Amino acid sequence: MAAGADGVSPNAHAFSAAVKACAVLHDRNAGACVHGSILVRGFSDDDIVLSALVDMYGHAASPGDARKAFEEMRAPDGICYTSLLSAFVRNDWFEEAVRWFRTMVMTNGVELDGCTFGSMMTALGNLRRVRQGRVAHAQVLTRGLCGNVIVESSTLDMYAKCGAMLEARKVFDKMQVRNAVSWCALLGGYCNNTEYEKVLVLFRQMDRECDDSYSLGTILRACAGLSSVKPGKEIHCRFLRSGGWRDVVVESALVDLYAKCGAVDYAYRVFEASSVRNTITWNAMIGGFAQNGHAEHAINLFNRMVSEGAKPDYVSFIGVLFACNHTGMVEQGRNYFKSMSKDYGIAPGIEHYNCIVDLLSRVELLEEAEDLINKSPFRDDSSLWAPILGASSTHSNPDVAERVAKKMMELKPQYHLSYVLLENVYRTVGRWEDALEIRRLMRSRKVEKEPGMSWIDVNRSKQHMSNVNGAASELVASEDIITCDN
Incomplete structure (x- = not known):
């Protein structure tokens, strides 16, 4: 920033105004240039200027630079601390916001106002720390900040994000003034x-x-x-x-x-x-096609998403792998699964493994599915082994069936189908003593078969019935059962 035509040099207030303009524009480059002029002209120790710099860097997605500017202050007041907390929260540095809030509380002479607690509540809500949120809420009450709509809306949002909806509703019902933020926070919760x-x-x-x-x-x-x-x-x-x-x-x-x-x-x-479409829009449509039996449309739309320059995310691959699974497209499923980490740096999650394992199991590639699970970080999750267990009951490979059934018995000792399948496998290959041992193991572990269940309509209401065999005579005698004559 140069001196004016009359030779008057900018003072601290002029620099502060220039920095605030950069904050409004979210222009970090312009703000950094003004910061350079501030250093050259010797205003780097002026708290008014530094406070403006903290706020500017916070708005310009540079919370680290905001912290540096703050640390250069000689005697930061409550407004400066609040600007720093706001910079951290605005850029999702929630842990850092909590840490600096503690520092602020322990600093003598620093006043905590509604904006301070508003930022703190936002940080705690995003961190899902309801216990600390309750402590902060107690401070809000003792400091007489209850009528502040910013504080109350942030407190409500904190409870809602933590799943404490009873407390969120209490805050909402006591609010004298409700704005769009408070309504949306409760609805979202x-x-x-x-x-x-x-x-x-x-x-x-x-x-x-x-x-x-x-x-x-x-x-x-x-x-x-x-x-x-x-x-x-x-x-x-x-x-x-x-x-x-x-x-x-x-x-x-x-x-x-x-x-x-x-x-x-x-x-x-x-x-x-x-x-205008974002990743959520693409994912909703890909998932919609896949879930409603239009697997080919889902796959084509995923390919179109990539070709139009939109970047697939974690959810995108769930949709396309689900589609491949339900159409039996093994090779395409393998390629998409590999592409996640290779091309997009996305680590496959349990949902992706479930899709590809189920796909391989459907086409009886059980050993490949088993190997994939053993190499995954979810090898001890029973939901991954269940598809192979189901496919093993009709597959002609007793070795795989035995390994998978034993793994399921280890992971879910009370899951009766594992024992039943393994017993049937032993009977099929003539290992009668082993089959009897499995039956004895079921008794010793008190594993019981789940009873059969049925749902019927009686007078337009669904009735759940278990132990169907025992209820057969009662069902036959009932005159209210809806029947269909051929």
Whole structure:
């Protein structure tokens, strides 16, 4: 920053204003240039300027530089500390925010205000630390900050993210002023805790008090969770009537809703009409095709995603591997599974291993599936061995069946099918003594076969019945059973 035409050099307030302008623009490069001028002109020890630099670097996604600027301050006050905490939280440095909050509390003469606690609650919520959140909430109460909507909304959000919905609701009900943030935090908390009915009830109440389009994505997620397409269509119509379009969050939620309700055509129309698509949009449509029996469409859409320059993520590969599994595309499944780590640096998770193991088991490549599990970090997860166990019952390789059944017996000692399968394998190959030993082992471990179960409609309500054989006479005598005459 040069001196003016009249030779007047910029002072601390001028530099502070320039830095704040860079913060508004989120322009780190311009901010760094101003920072250089500050150093040259000897204002590097001015707390007003340094406070502005902390805030600027926080807005410019450079929390490390914000911390450096803060550490150069001679006597930082509460506002400076709060700016630093905000910089950390804004850039997801939640652990660092908690650490510096402790330092702030232990520093004499530093005032903690509503913005300080707001940042702290956000950090604790994202870290899922409800116990520390309760302690911070107690401090909010003792310091008389209850009427601060920023603090209350952040506290509500913290409890919601930690799954403590009773406490979140108590905070919400006591709020004298509720804004869109507080409503969305409570709705999101219920949705994340799968309390979808409460989301819809609360949304109707919110509709009378606060008009906020940001909540529509959450409402649509709740409709998808309930597989309830009618209220979802109402929200869709409302979104269009309000002039909303090109909202990638809402459009992604609409794709997911229609796909989960089986309305794949509706989902695809929304997808194709979307001018802006993010990874969530692609994943919702790929998963929708795969889950609704359109595996080839799912695979083609995944390939289109890659060709259009969108980067697949962890969820994208679950969708395409699920599609390969249900169409028996072994070679394609292998290639996608290898591509995860090789081309995209994504470590396969338990869901990906489940898909590929199930695929290999379906086509009776049991030894390959077994080898894949043994080399995976999830070798002790019984859900991976279950598909091979099921395929082994009809496969002609007794050695694999024996190894898998024994592994399942080790991992889940009370899972009766492992014993039954191994006993049948021994009987098939004539190992009668071993078969008897398995039966004795079942008795000694008190492993019992699960009883047969049935569901029937009686007067339009589903009735669950177990021990079907014992109830046979009662069923036959019943006049209320719905029957179909051929």
